[in-house]
Amino acid sequence: MEPENPPMQDVDSIITAAGGAAHVARLAGVGSEAVRKWRQSGAIPAKHWPLFLSFPGVNMAMLTALAPRQKSTTLRPKPLQAQRAATPPAPSTHHGKDRMTQRTTPNHLRANLHQPAGATAALILADGTVLWGRGFGAYTPAEGGQVAELCFCTAMSGYQETLTDPSFTGQIITFTFPHIGNTGTNAEDHEASHMLAAGMVVKDMVTEPSSWRNEGGAEGDLRAWLTRQGKPGIAGLDTRFITRLLRDHGPQSAVIAYPAEGQVDVKSALERVRLWEGLEGADLGSQAARPARSWDKGRWEGFIMPKAPTGTPRRVVALDFGAKDNILRSLVSAGCAVQVLPGTASFEDIMAQAPEGVFLSNGPGDPAATGVKVVPVLKKLLESAIPLFGICLGHQLLAHALGGKTTKMARGHHGANQPVKDLATGRVEITSQNHGFAVDEASLPADVVVTHRSLFDGTNEGIASPRHKAFSVQYHPEASPGPTDSQHLFQRFVANIDAARAARANTQTSPNT
Ligand SMILES: NC(=O)CC[C@H](N)C(=O)O
Incomplete structure (x- = not known):
């Protein structure tokens, strides 16, 4: 399904809908200067979106549709990010490697509902961050697979043990180490009979296995293994950005959408993510x-x-x-x-x-x-x-x-x-x-x-x-x-x-x- 174009909004009308600048500043715990900067830049920082979403008449589509109209010191992306954002999101495929880089800006202030050409999957977070990349593993419905808590794992090796650790049930694992999948998979490295984590996020696309411990040739490829586990993965994301986001703002619900038909239904995915109750109180x-x-x-x-x-x-x-x-x-x-x-x-x-x-x-x-x-x-x-x-x-x-x-x-x-x-x-x-x-x-x-x-x-x-x-x-x-x-x-x-x-x-x- 083609996502609808969200209605054009500006920060002023959203602030008015939320009860005015003074009211918003008080509830957000910021000064009037910060609200002025939001107006000036044409964007509201995503960390304040949950507050705005609690006001009747403000919804996620309005917030994600905000396009910064003028750069300010506080909201300007770093030069590299800005440069990446300007690059069209075409994946490069040389030497059989599939290394799509996260070309939409890794800056949640620019989260958008529009699927760039070349992107086959999205990671959608509860704060409205939408990161586009290339999917692998099992397909999901257009509105995403299992909603789960997004976490980051800093282990540099042992991805198969990590993925099959049942303690990761209800979580999507972002691997901070960029090369995941290089050594393939085998029957010995399972920590349980199957993978219980909801999905995986990596920076570089998984490459062909290169290890004597890989079993079954191409079947041992982590992508084929993940498909057999029935779980989705997404590659090409800026995993350092995700890690910093989780480090600074705490755990977040998220979903990977990797539809076979190609078109991600971001709006429905966002709704599903925001409705999920999270791991607190869950007897798993x-x-x-x-x-x-x-x-x-x-x-x-x-x-x-x-x-x-x-x-x-x-x-x-x-x-x-x-x-x-x-x-x-x-x-x-x-x-x-x-x-x-x-x-x-x-x-x-x-x-x-x-x-x-x-x-x-x-x-x-x-x-x-x-x-x-x-x-x-x-x-x-x-x-x-x-x-x-x-x-x-x-x-x-x-x-x-x-x-x-x-x-x-x-x-x-x-x-x-x-x-x-x-x-x-x-x-x-x-x-x-x-x-x-x-x-x-x-x-x-x-x-x-x-x-x-x-x-x-x-x-x-x-x-x-x-x-x-x-x-x-x-x-x-x-x-x-x-x-x-x-x-x-x-x-x-x-x-x-x-x-x-x-x-x-x-x-x-x-x-x-
Ligand atoms: N590895 C575990 O046993 C995890 C314990 C518990 N689920 C937690 O996240 O804290």
């Missing part, structure tokens, strides 16, 4: 679990990890909220026999396995929402003094069970280079992370110890309850992708189980001695 963790199963595969051969302790394998129940396979492998290699149960398993079902330790997995969505069902079970497990270990969502759920709270972060952590300090030892580990919620340390009861903090933003990265033999970390010691500095935490869990075993053995023998 309860839905992400796979069926109950026992797991016996350890880490890959050649992988260096601390020597597994001897003794009968420890019976561990792993509560699955969307677990990454490498966590299960790490537990096995650390000396555990793992039974995976859905995260919503009852206390009785868990105890029927006679667990010596219970592991709480990573997973998508809002931990507070998943906690409504799960926390009562975790409280019973804590009372039973079974050693507990949680990772990421599991960490957040443990915090809730211990009486704490979690909050949505202004800037989520997604990447493989995040420094974390162990407060007990002072050691710093570089970690793999993927979370948009964080444990609020101020909410934790006095007997819960804060064990780790992020050196990027000081947010909580680990807690322990010595009284309950429970500990957890916000980051991913199993890596995949990322560094393995924190692999030793699996040994810590096993040591806790062994200590509880020894204590049980003592109580059983002591009456006779």
Whole structure:
């Protein structure tokens, strides 16, 4: 469907519709000088669009149709961006490479509904930013595929593990590293049976795979893989612009539209994006679990990890909220026999396995929402003094069970280079992370110890309850992708189980001695 030309608007009429300059300045928290500059430049900064959209009579089409009529210091795009904006958006295709550059200006002040020639897909954000590029992977309806939270991931490698990490359910991943897809795909690098993220955004178009680990020749190409996963991707966008936007203005809902018929329905896509309720309050963790199963595969051969302790394998129940396979492998290699149960398993079902330790997995969505069902079970497990270990969502759920709270972060952590300090030892580990919620340390009861903090933003990265033999970390010691500095935490869990075993053995023998 051809998008209608939006009605011509000017800033003055929009400000009048919104109740006048003084009223708007007060609500937007800006001075009258700023409003004057908006009028002068003929554009309203996108960060104020949500405010304008709350006034009757103002809609997204009006705001996106504003065309700056005069450049001002505050609103002028940088020279390179201006130059790009002036270049027609024709993709270049040399040497078999498809490297369309984001030729519409990467400046949301110039967001527009009009699809440039050569663009086959768009990334549409809730603030009205529309970025045109070239689609790949699976086609979507003209009004876009799954609406999701747009995030950026800074990992330079491991895109296949990232894309199949179930914690990314409900998110579109912008890769900040420009060359994604070069090494193709294979059957081993999945972290779950399939991709759950809603889509992917890259700067350079994926090229042909060049790696001995690519499987199936052309079938291993990330584009073919993505099509088989039924998910869309978009290339040619200025991923640094997206990253700065999310960094400065917080998480945003977005959608990728890549219609087979070519024409994107931007207006409908925008409406869908703006109606989506977001990840806060979404219990995705309860839905992400796979069926109950026992797991016996350890880490890959050649992988260096601390020597597994001897003794009968420890019976561990792993509560699955969307677990990454490498966590299960790490537990096995650390000396555990793992039974995976859905995260919503009852206390009785868990105890029927006679667990010596219970592991709480990573997973998508809002931990507070998943906690409504799960926390009562975790409280019973804590009372039973079974050693507990949680990772990421599991960490957040443990915090809730211990009486704490979690909050949505202004800037989520997604990447493989995040420094974390162990407060007990002072050691710093570089970690793999993927979370948009964080444990609020101020909410934790006095007997819960804060064990780790992020050196990027000081947010909580680990807690322990010595009284309950429970500990957890916000980051991913199993890596995949990322560094393995924190692999030793699996040994810590096993040591806790062994200590509880020894204590049980003592109580059983002591009456006779
Ligand atoms: N990796 C995870 O387990 C993520 C936990 C949670 N969904 C968050 O975004 O914070």
